[in-house]
Each structure stands twice: as C-alpha cells, then as structure tokens.
Amino acid sequence: EVQLVESGGGLVQPGGSLRLSCAASGFTFSSYWMTWVRQAPGKGLEWVANIKQDGSEKYYVDSVKGRFTISRDNAKNSLYLQMNSLRAEDTAVYHCTRGSTYTDYWGQGTLVTVSS
Amino acid sequence: DIVMIQSPDSLAVSLGERATINCKSSQSVLYSYNNKNYLAWYQQKPGQPPKLLIYWASTRESGVPDRFSGSGSGTDFTLTISSLQAEDVAVYYCQQYYSTPPYTFGQGTKLEIK
Numbered sequence: 001e002v003q004l005v006e007s008g009g010g011l012v013q014p015g016g017s018l019r020l021s022c023a024a025s026g027f028t029f030s031s032y033w034m035t036w037v038r039q040a041p042g043k044g045l046e047w048v049a050n051i052k053q054d055g056s057e058k059y060y061v062d063s064v065k066g067r068f069t070i071s072r073d074n075a076k077n078s079l080y081l082q083m084n085s086l087r088a089e090d091t092a093v094y095h096c097t098r099g100s101t102y103t104d105y106w107g108q109g110t111l112v113t114v115s116s
Numbered sequence: 117d118i119v120m121i122q123s124p125d126s127l128a129v130s131l132g133e134r135a136t137i138n139c140k141s142s143q144s145v146l147y148s149y150n151n152k153n154y155l156a157w158y159q160q161k162p163g164q165p166p167k168l169l170i171y172w173a174s175t176r177e178s179g180v181p182d183r184f185s186g187s188g189s190g191t192d193f194t195l196t197i198s199s200l201q202a203e204d205v206a207v208y209y210c211q212q213y214y215s216t217p218p219y220t221f222g223q224g225t226k227l228e229i230k
Binding site: 037044045046047049050059060061062095100101102103104106107108109 | 117156164177216218219224
C-alpha cells in the first residue's frame with residue numbers, strides 16, 4: 001500500500017525557516033517524480049514544487065522561488081521541502097504527492113502556520 | 117502561467133441526478149503531437165486529501181466509479197457525474213499539467229446535495 005506521511009509543520013514567525021519531510025513507502029520511491037502541493041485554510045490547491053527521480057530537475061511556483069528548496073534522499077525514501085523567509089501567505093497544509101504531472105497519491109499533509 | 121477557471125463555484129444537485137462541472141484553461145492544453153489533453157480532475161472530501169479521479173481529460177483512475185466521466189479538448193473541459201450519490205459530496209478541482217510547471221489548479225467547485 002502506497003503511503004506518504006508528512007511531518008515538520010508547525011508555528012513559525014515571519015522570516016523564519018522550516019523543513020518539511022515526507023516518508024514514502026509501498027512503492028519504489030526512486031522511480032517517481034515527487035511534488036509538493038499546498039492548501040491555505042479554507043482555500044484551493046496550489047502546486048508548489050516538484051523534483052525528478054534523481055534530483056537533477058526541480059521546478060517551483062514563482063511565489064516560492066529563491067525561498068523554498070525541494071530535495072530528496074532516495075536511500076531514505078524521503079522527500080523534503082526547506083522553507084526559508086516564510087511569509088504569512090505561506091500558511092497552508094503542505095501535501096506530499098507522487099508524480100510529476102497529475103499526482104496519484106497524496107499524503108494527509110502537515111500544517112505550516114506563519115504568524116507572530 | 118496557465119490560468120484555470122472552473123464554473124460554477126458551487127452546485128447543488130438532487131440524488132440520482134446529473135452533475136456537471138466545467139473547467140476552462142487560458143490556453144490550450146492539447147499537445148498536437150500525441151493528441152492528448154494534459155488535464156486532470158480531483159475530488160476532495162472534507163478532512164481528506166484530494167483524490168485523483170481522471171487524467172488525460174477522460175481516463176478514469178483505477179477504482180473510480182464509472183458514473184464519473186471527463187470530456188472536452190483544447191481549453192474547455194467537463195467533469196460529469198451521471199447519477200449523484202451521497203458520497204460524491206466534495207470539492208472538485210481541475211488541474212493542467214501542460215508543458216513545464218507550475219501545474220495550476222482551478223479554484224474548485226463545491227458540490228452539495230439539493
């Protein structure tokens with residue numbers, strides 16, 4: 001059974017940093033692109049970033065470029081999102097998802113709250 | 117970036133009736149070289165992550181009931197639920213995955229029972 005379990009969310013002050021993790025199981029992690037998608041409270045879905053199987057290609061939505069870094073460790077079956085210079089508008093549930101284009105499995109998400 | 121607009125924002129349909137949700141993209145998501153539309157539909161129930169329903173505009177994901185169907189091409193797409201069931205109450209999103217990221221979503225359509 002495919003499982004994606006996010007962790008690392010929490011309350012952080014504006015300008016602060018946070019690192020999200022996603023533990024993957026039930027499939028060959030190294031064979032798939034992976035994607036982060038976020039959802040602000042009561043709002044819609046926003047595609048954030050994705051990363052190729054070997055980490056050689058990464059893409060970001062403009063609003064996080066230069067602040068967020070997506071990475072992965074295939075030996076640990078883990079996906080990461082390093083978030084720096086956080087803003088109030090980054091407050092959201094961050095979902096780890098499998099796939100490069102459409103995504104067929106989603107984690108429950110981890111809540112990031114940026115507030116003073 | 118490609119902008120996705122869904123209509124309506126919310127919809128109330130009687131049980132057993134047809135529900136139709138529309139999605140329009142700001143540019144074509146049809147690749148002429150393979151004649152595929154780079155468009156997916158997701159369902160999100162309260163308190164749950166989204167679930168993939170349809171990809172390539174009309175291919176149903178494994179396990180998705182056949183009352184769900186997707187249609188359209190180019191810039192105009194439709195998700196149809198042929199006979200609404202109580203468990204279909206959810207928010208539905210379209211997403212384009214044409215060319216390079218970001219792969220944008222529509223704003224969502226909330227489907228309720230009338």
